[in-house]
Amino acid sequence: MMRTLFLQAPSFDGYDGGAGARYQMKREVKSFWYPTWLAQPAALVEGSKLIDAPAHDLSWDDIKHEADDRDLVILHTSTPSFGQDVRTAELLKARNPRLMIGMIGAKVAVESQKALEASAAIDFVARNEFDFTIKDVADGMPLAEVQGISWRDADGAIVHNRDRAVIEDMDSLPFVSPIYKRDLTIEKYFGGYLKHPYVSFYTGRGCKSRCTFCLWPQTVGGHNYRTRSIGHVIEEVKYVLAEMPQVKEIFFDDDTLTDNGPRVEELARALGALGFGRPGFGVSWSCNAKANVPHATLKVLRENGLRLLLVGYESGNQKILHNIKKGLRVDVARQFTKDCHALGIVIHGTFILGLPGETLETIEETIEYAKEINPHTIQVSLAAPYPGTFLFKQAVENDWFDGTDHLLTDGGNQIAQLSYPHLPAKVIFDKVEEFYKRFYFRPRKIGAIVGEMVRDFDMMKRRLREGVEFFDFLRRRKEAA
Structure with missing residues (x-):
């Protein structure tokens, strides 16, 4: 079993790029979805670790040492974050040249050739549903035998293996909640x-x-x-x-x-x-x-x-x-x-x-x-x-x-x-x-929100924080326009 790190890489401040996010971007108010699609294969790989850097406000300097004693790093990526994720892959490889680095996510599932051509630091990408694909890799199966991946062979040629069948028995997947408890601070998710x-x-x-x-x-x-x-x-x-x-x-x-x-x-x-x-x-x-x-x-x-x-x-x-x-x-x-x-x-x-x-x-x-x-x-x-x-x-x-x-x-x-x-x-x-x-x-909506805050002190603190974040969101939009 390869010593495996599952990583949502450091990115923009406040960026919700996790695999559970419908839209990968900054939110109007502070919001982070759980990286469920990373946690699922992590639950299959014994001894693995999951790091969700954006939600935990972790920089490259905070997580770089995690690569030192690993054999395999799995990065979740998306179209908006791909450039930054490639940069992280290159930093990881420079720090530990022995690392095998793979990427998962919709971006590489549909653009596997293009993704691998983007950087020699990426050893393989997983296409489509990838839970057991990653387990096969972590188990040490030769990449040439792993279904559902595109990879770079010893000569640098890109090879596309045959597709992996989708999972029909969903009960065959372990729970993700124990991975949340083990590796994540759940209070960081809003x-x-x-x-x-x-x-x-x-x-x-x-x-x-x-x-x-x-x-x-x-x-x-x-x-x-x-x-x-x-x-x-x-x-x-x-x-x-x-x-x-x-x-x-x-x-x-x-x-x-x-x-x-x-x-x-x-x-x-x-x-x-x-x-x-x-x-x-x-x-x-x-x-x-x-x-x-x-x-x-x-x-x-x-x-x-x-x-x-x-x-x-x-x-x-x-x-x-x-x-x-x-x-x-x-x-x-x-x-x-x-x-x-x-x-x-x-x-x-x-x-x-x-x-x-x-x-x-x-x-x-x-x-x-x-x-x-x-x-x-x-x-x-x-x-x-x-x-x-x-x-x-x-x-x-x-x-x-x-x-x-x-x-x-x-x-x-x-x-x-x-x-x-x-x-x-x-x-x-x-x-x-x-x-x-x-x-x-609108008076009707403002009244409803104020009423909600009056009835619940915790909600009052939350809505006031969200109000500050919302007006900051409007300010950032003006700057971007």
Whole structure:
């Protein structure tokens, strides 16, 4: 067994680039997702260690010594962070030339040749689903025999091995929560809409939806939703409750947990049997959801401890939802949101500006729609054409952008990549700030936030901190414009 380090490398200050992050960038308020896709293979490799440098505010000087007694380093990378991650790989190799260095992540899964050509410090990259791929490498299997990798042989030639089959038995994967407990400080992980501290993990992989912009199903996870057994999930929940008593919320990070109604109801009832939803039980749960869950299912989830749903509305314009193959009707999403409000389910709504078909009129329509349905909190992102997605291919073919991988400013803030003849990138960029201001700076919303703060002193401290961070976010956007 090779002595293995799993590394989310140092990057921009405050940069959320972990493999659990939907968008790799700085957030409006301090936010870090767990590096679940690194923790999973780490759980398979005996004696490994996981370092998530950005979340723990670690610099190169803080972590460089970790390479001295290792045989293998696995770096998670992404399109925005790739240049910095290559630099880290080169520093690691210079410090310890004996190291084997591999990269994982959507970026190298779809651009394996290009990634290896970027630097001789990278010995191999793992394509697609990589958990057991990395275990094979760590077990000492010759690279020529490892399925699912592209690698550089002794002569420097790049070789692409045959693909690895996706995992069908999801219960064959060990829990990630013990890796969190062993190697991470969970208080370092924040979500603006989640209770703190929280823990997140997956109950399954893949998403049947075909959203053109969504990175993970089109690159690593696939469109076949493969799930763990309910019993397996509940055992990990029990581990969290017993071993991480400070946790106040468990977030199930499946792309859309609610797509399988009977299964999510079964999971909810199993959570209810543990005490979720009972008065005095101090832990809640939350998950991603599509805005089409029927009232009957929502009621079961709420009665068994569901607190919050993270919902991707994306746009309030039906034609744009059709353009991005969202598979969602605006009127259905509107009724879903009313049902959640009536049941007391909190919603964090996400929206994207600059998708195909966007105009000034559709942006206005989406802002008014967000105000009407009134999620508790929102995130507004710019359309990001990641390599490997249909949106990337569509944008290049239509000259909406130049195909570069520069998605962030030098400081780690997202930029508007897509530009249309009738709607230039700068206008789209500026509309994000307007969206936030018009949503949050309303008497109704301000009153709700102040009321929340008055009722809960911890929430008051948190919201005040987030307020400072939010205004700093607006300041940075002005500087980047």
